[in-house]
Amino acid sequence: xxxxxxxxxADRCIDCNACVTACKNENEVPWGINRRRVVTINDxxxxxxxxxxxxxxxxxxxxxxxxxxxxxxxxxxxxxxxDKDICIGxxxxxxxxxxxxxxxxxxxxxxSRGKMDKCTYxxxxxxxxxxxxxxxxxxxxxxxxxxxxxPMCAEMCSTKSLLAGDGDxxxxxxxxxxxxxxxxxxxxxxxxxxxxxxxx
Amino acid sequence: MTLPVSIRLxxxxxxxxxxxxxxPAYAEKFGPDGAPDPTASVVDQETLLKQVxxxxxxxxxxxxxxxxxxxxxxxxxxxxHEVLLHWGGAIVILGTIALLALAYFIVGRIRIAGGRSxxxxxxxxxxxxxxxxxTAVSFVILGLTGLNITFGKLVLLPVVGPDAxxxxxxxxxxxxxxxxxxxxAGLVLIIVIFFKDNLPEKVDLDWxxxxxxxxxxxxxxxxxxxxxxxxxxxxxxxxxxxxxxxxVLLLFPFYGTDIADMQLAQGAHAVVAVLFVALILAHIYIGxxxxxxxxxxxxxxxxxxxxxxxxxxxxxxxxLEKERGPGRxxxxxxx
Numbered sequence: 001x002x003x004x005x006x007x008x009x010a011d012r013c014i015d016c017n018a019c020v021t022a023c024k025n026e027n028e029v030p031w032g033i034n035r036r037r038v039v040t041i042n043d044x045x046x047x048x049x050x051x052x053x054x055x056x057x058x059x060x061x062x063x064x065x066x067x068x069x070x071x072x073x074x075x076x077x078x079x080x081x082x083d084k085d086i087c088i089g090x091x092x093x094x095x096x097x098x099x100x101x102x103x104x105x106x107x108x109x110x111x112s113r114g115k116m117d118k119c120t121y122x123x124x125x126x127x128x129x130x131x132x133x134x135x136x137x138x139x140x141x142x143x144x145x146x147x148x149x150x151p152m153c154a155e156m157c158s159t160k161s162l163l164a165g166d167g168d169x170x171x172x173x174x175x176x177x178x179x180x181x182x183x184x185x186x187x188x189x190x191x192x193x194x195x196x197x198x199x200x
Numbered sequence: 201m202t203l204p205v206s207i208r209l210x211x212x213x214x215x216x217x218x219x220x221x222x223x224p225a226y227a228e229k230f231g232p233d234g235a236p237d238p239t240a241s242v243v244d245q246e247t248l249l250k251q252v253x254x255x256x257x258x259x260x261x262x263x264x265x266x267x268x269x270x271x272x273x274x275x276x277x278x279x280x281h282e283v284l285l286h287w288g289g290a291i292v293i294l295g296t297i298a299l300l301a302l303a304y305f306i307v308g309r310i311r312i313a314g315g316r317s318x319x320x321x322x323x324x325x326x327x328x329x330x331x332x333x334x335t336a337v338s339f340v341i342l343g344l345t346g347l348n349i350t351f352g353k354l355v356l357l358p359v360v361g362p363d364a365x366x367x368x369x370x371x372x373x374x375x376x377x378x379x380x381x382x383x384x385a386g387l388v389l390i391i392v393i394f395f396k397d398n399l400p401e402k403v404d405l406d407w408x409x410x411x412x413x414x415x416x417x418x419x420x421x422x423x424x425x426x427x428x429x430x431x432x433x434x435x436x437x438x439x440x441x442x443x444x445x446x447x448v449l450l451l452f453p454f455y456g457t458d459i460a461d462m463q464l465a466q467g468a469h470a471v472v473a474v475l476f477v478a479l480i481l482a483h484i485y486i487g488x489x490x491x492x493x494x495x496x497x498x499x500x501x502x503x504x505x506x507x508x509x510x511x512x513x514x515x516x517x518x519x520l521e522k523e524r525g526p527g528r529x530x531x532x533x534x535x
Contacts, residue, residue: 029419035260037261039256041248041255041257041269053270064205066281067353068350068353068369069357070357071366082360085363086362086363086366091453092349093466095466096277097272097274098272098275099270099271100271110453111451185245186245189269
């Protein structure tokens with residue numbers, strides 16, 4: 001069975017934000033919700049690197065563990081989905097997530113959070129809605145995965161720095177790249193998310 | 201240029217260089233030709249994570265939280281919440297209930313040794329009782345709704361199913377958030393009203409030496425509040441303040457706090473709340489089951505004279521002195 005992962009090659013990312021735009025467009029993400037973002041380390045200095053970050057769909061997802069209503073769960077492909085009907089907007093998944101993936105709309109006074117929203121690997125949602133239906137699209141975004149396609153962010157990446165797909169395949173692609181060009185700053189987030197790293 | 205100006209420029213340059221050196225070490229590496237080598241200058245994840253607790257960078261969007269690229273402490277907080285807090289909380293609360301049950305079966309309900317006299321004396325005024333019950337009822341609501349966040353999915357979810365449990369938990373979340381204000385108001389009232397009667401006195405040590413009223417045939421002297429009650433007051437004061445402050449931070453997430461602060465606030469809130477629940481369970485026990493004649497003090501305001509004599513004799517003596525003042529009779533008989 002394929003185990004889906006993300007890998008952002010920080011040595012190729014040019015901070016163009018095409019992945020961010022693609023995600024927002026494909027999933028009709030509302031204002032204020034940022035499923036994917038690009039973070040630049042060492043900005044303006046030699047060794048500057050940019051990394052595109054969204055939900056990494058972790059192994060033993062900490063968000064799923066801490067959810068008080070158990071609304072987050074991994075699928076057989078390793079994609080971490082959640083059910084917005086069950087979510088109570090407590091915010092704990094954000095405290096647990098090492099990558100800051102969960103996003104919440106502000107729906108009320110104080111810091112009242114609405115239903116959590118995050119990257120779904122363009123695989124629809126974790127709720128009872130029929131896959132690919134309009135109801136599912138309104139709540140969770142597109143279900144490209146159900147059509148056999150990969151997430152839009154990786155597909156739209158202008159430099160093919162953001163890779164999505166089966167973990168073994170993208171690890172292999174990254175290894176070949178690093179060997180061929182002679183350098184690579186690593187698979188950012190892999191140790192924390194998947195408890196394994198790519199050694200080149 | 202003139203000497204003073206060049207000196208000022210020199211000082212400025214040195215200051216700027218010092219500041220630049222103080223920025224965390226992104227060591228710049230140079231190539232064989234002496235020019236900066238950007239590829240070699242890259243710091244990899246493992247090195248960065250050894251230097252700083254979380255990797256932060258620059259982002260384009262206004263959401264400052266998004267600047268944090270990786271914070272591995274999230275998994276640590278997960279372990280704290282799912283393992284340590286679950287086990288610790290269960291042991292503390294169930295252990296307290298077990299100990300109280302043991303106390304009830306071994307020591308039993310502490311009776312008024314001389315029997316009820318039928319005469320009463322006022323112990324708590326209406327406003328004092330209001331403050332207590334405002335805080336107490338709020339505390340019970342906050343405690344139950346709060347425990348639902350930690351233990352609900354283990355205890356309640358299998359019973360009612362995910363949809364009903366979600367409805368209950370969402371209502372519990374709002375109930376918890378709004379009731380917290382009533383609790384904080386009540387806490388302030390209690391702290392202020394009962395402050396001076398809870399200051400430590402010498403008689404508290406005598407009370408302790410005499411077994412605190414738990415040993416029959418021994419009389420433990422006390423003022424308005426004995427050492428046990430004073431401990432409840434001071435521990436509640438400290439726990440209440442911690443739980444209130446951390447709770448306010450949790451109510452206004454990321455208003456000046458970062459992810460580490462929020463994890464710490466949640467941790468402090470949870471640990472202190474669990475201990476607070478254990479303390480209040482003991483307080484509820486002694487005020488209801490544990491001692492005859494205790495509940496009416498806070499329930500109606502008057503207590504039996506014999507009860508007061510046995511448990512708060514110094515306070516009773518002072519009250520009777522006040523009443524006796526201009527030659528009025530000692531205590532009024534119960535109506």
